[in-house]
Amino acid sequence: MRKVALMAREIALNAPTVGQALVAGLRLRGVEVVFGIPGVHTIQLYRGLAGGAIRHVIPRHEQSAGFMADGYARASGKPGVAFVITGPGLTNAITAMAQAREDSVPMLVISGVNHRDSLGRGLGHLHELPDQRGMIATLCPSIRIEAPDQIEPALTRAFAHFSSERPGPFHIEVPLDVMPLQAPPAPDKAPLPALPPQADSAEIDRAAALLNDAKRPVILAGGGMRKAEAALRALAEALDAPVITTTNARGLIHGHPLLVPASPSLDAPRALMAASDRLLALGTEFGQTDYDMYVRGGLPEMSGMIRVDVDAAQLARQPAALAICADAGAVARALMSHIRQKAADGAARAAATRSAARAELPEYMQPQLAVVEAIRAAMPNALIVGDSTQPVYAGNLYYDHDRPGGWFNAATGYGALGYGPGAAIGAAIACPEAQVVCLIGDGGLQFSPAELRVARDENLPVTFLVWNNSGYREIANAFRDVGAEVIGCDPSPLKLDAFAAACDLPFASVSDDAEAVREALARPSSGPRLIEIRVSQ
Template sequence: MKTVGERLVEGLAARGVEMIFGIPGVHTVEMYRGLSGSPVRHVTARHEQGCAFMADGYARASGKPGVALVITGPGLTNALTAMGQAREDSVPILVISGVNRRGSLGRGMGYLHELPDQAAMVRPLCPSRQIGSAEEVGVVLDWAFATMATGRPGPVHIEVPTDVMPLPCAALPPPAPLPARPVASSAEVAQAAALLDRAARVVILAGGGARGHGAALAALAARLDAPVVQTVNARGMMHGHPLAVPASPSLDATRAMIAGADQVLALGTEFGPTDYDMYMRGGFPDTSAMIRVDLCADQLARHPVALPVRAEAGAFIAALTAAVAAKTGDGAARAAAARQAARTELSALDMLMPPRLAMVEAVRAAVPGALIVGDSTQPVYAANLYYDHDRPGGWFNAATGFGALGYGPGAAVGAALACPGVPVVCLIGDGGLQFSPGELRTAVDERLPVTFLVWNNAAFNEIADAMRGANTEVIGCSPSPLKMEPFAAACDLPFTSVPQEPEVLHWALSQPCDGPRMIEVRVRE
């Protein structure tokens, strides 16, 4: 009879899992036994944080949960930062770890990888359950996938004691059906339509919860004659559309357009400060009369609104489009004015913002339809304020939400594996690269079409700017950078170094390359 470890992998495959990101250890050998001969592919990371970042990038690019497999104790603690990023950006990832023998738990006996209470450490961050017997494998897997499909997506943790993994386990029953997403009632749709029909100047706020519904969103916007403000996780849904406003609602220009609306429709956005108040200055327009649609009841309760609707965005958009009356007006003109004013405002904030944005736009021009996966680095911050990507779901980064440095390489690997053949650009700073340099080797092992584009200013300049803005001495912001060319050679990566000039970057990106590569941008500041 097969073991719990083997049946666990079978259960993952039965639930559509095609790939696991992991690093094997003595505490997970039985689960790796299950991978032998399995259709589930294993991708080896270089650090457990990288495993979970890969699962995150895979989930964002594929629309399916990403899965990471890590060892007991330090494997899980290493993954916690990446789990925090997934939680803040509502990304469904499943982290499976070992845990010590059942009889040893909580007794402080000095076992390898021992923690006082591993699950208690995880539960403030995300739901966690233990598979305590062979009979619980299917039950816990059903719980994990249902949890990721219910309400706000995010990380989920399963732990398996080392003495449970080798237990004999009967064949698992078929997976339980996933719970249905909440759907708005006909009365809620009619009420929303009535509020919108009475309005003359509608604005739509679209967040990550609207991803995957770009065409439907564009149709609704056209029917309502409504500009659509896209938060970072919604960028790319309406590229080039006359009603699209790919500008941060932290900007005065975007806020002015929102303030001028007589009705606001918010779709799948949590109103977090990293999108709506990046500079922590307050002053966001009063939106208490808005219509707000979200999967999560807790989110709906956090801001006063006229009409809260707990529903999946796509179905609601389709129902609402059929229910509202068509409008004609100045929506496109309002959107164009907001776009122009937002770009002008970038220069007022910092004269270096437009040149940084120009570098990101050079990437888009040179590699159309690419996935651009960003770390917390200056051009990413600039583009999060204003940037219109040309691929739905193709712009995401760690400079929002949790803000974890070192996110980019692992997430880029996961995204590339989720979308075979699609070019991926990992946009990362020289400081962030030193958080997770090992994951470049995974890209080499897998021969992935990832360009590691390193913004090298030899400093944590974004942090240094914040210190100067606070009138404090700049300390700790000049760690020596890697010598990029020999580092790229050590990773077996083709290497190019270019100045901070969009035309030269465009040329470098346009050169053919079979597999991963590194391009350094030498920053002049």
């Protein structure tokens, strides 16, 4: 009997805990990196990371753990994963989760939560919230694992959300008294990924008929087409249709005669849309920060469009002649065998719109756009990860990037300042062969300055390019535009040379002349560096 008891104890000691089994389930599903700051409430998760099966990256703040997961997901196409502690760890990450929700970025956040018998009782436990899961459920799906046999169903549900629906954040929480329980071993292989809804043949036939009848078609391409560049190019060429790209679609069909890399907030793309006799909207949610940045209304009539989106709820929010709930890239590919090649003067219409859209930018934005184009010239095929700063706003309005999915930022959607450093680090980890630029203002940098140490710790090839205009100049301009006294827009900037030294980063300071920026960026660098752009007053 004693021998049997000892054997049972040995088996129990060697069996995985719930925390370890969760990590094994992540590894089974192809997760290679997690971002997180450990705490006493997540030790069992970290026990699962022992041995280095999954790379762990330490941010300096949980908000940046989420931003790193976001940048990793956008650059890799795979879900980004963050581990956070109960209570403040999760609430710190909410901003990043909201940004991911607005931009349809797959992000899995796994947190602890207090003991099951304490939840909702207000006993004053460490990190206690009245209803942690209920709070997060207003933002995204949230599951609590209350027993070891719920691990696999929770992970399967999360990854189905990423592969078969409009992606976004997903939250799993594990009570402290569940984390150390003995768990069953992970399965030998992960379940097959759930598939997004598929268009039926009648929908494809109807869409093709409408497009074949069009004389002046125009394509609106959103973030849902980021991974479908070849299909977008082929369809645009078959239809001879100009392609207007939103911010999250920038980098697609770079330099193509049919491309219009301009925001539909501008008058010129709107005029192109209005003159079209058929709009084809692929994977775009018609968000305000893409289609009406200046909140002035005036969008052309679009109810006759063909709209394709993976999210049925999104389709219901915008009238359309034909709404197809399916993956936009798959529909574009399916349409190709049904489209009759046509000549619709597409290149001429696109060229005229490009010229008019660029000229439409305010005068002060023209040199800012020149700086963005200098980055592209000095660092071709780089990932440019932006914060909410002036040259990023200019680029969102008009800019043709040279890498699919290589231009993204937080100046759209939720609009979180301090996004850039974390997201750039995540992108650099996802794409170790790529050069990465974090384009951020001096004000935004002060939201998350400590993350530059992470780039140093990981020796990542990230260039932190700081647009230093000594404050929040974009906001100050907004005050002036409405005739209000400017208040609260002049936080003193960091002394960037000393700050770079504190982060052990090479430093350079240049004027805001585009050629000076290009020359500074063109100098070789093997690891992270900080370059200040001194903005003329």
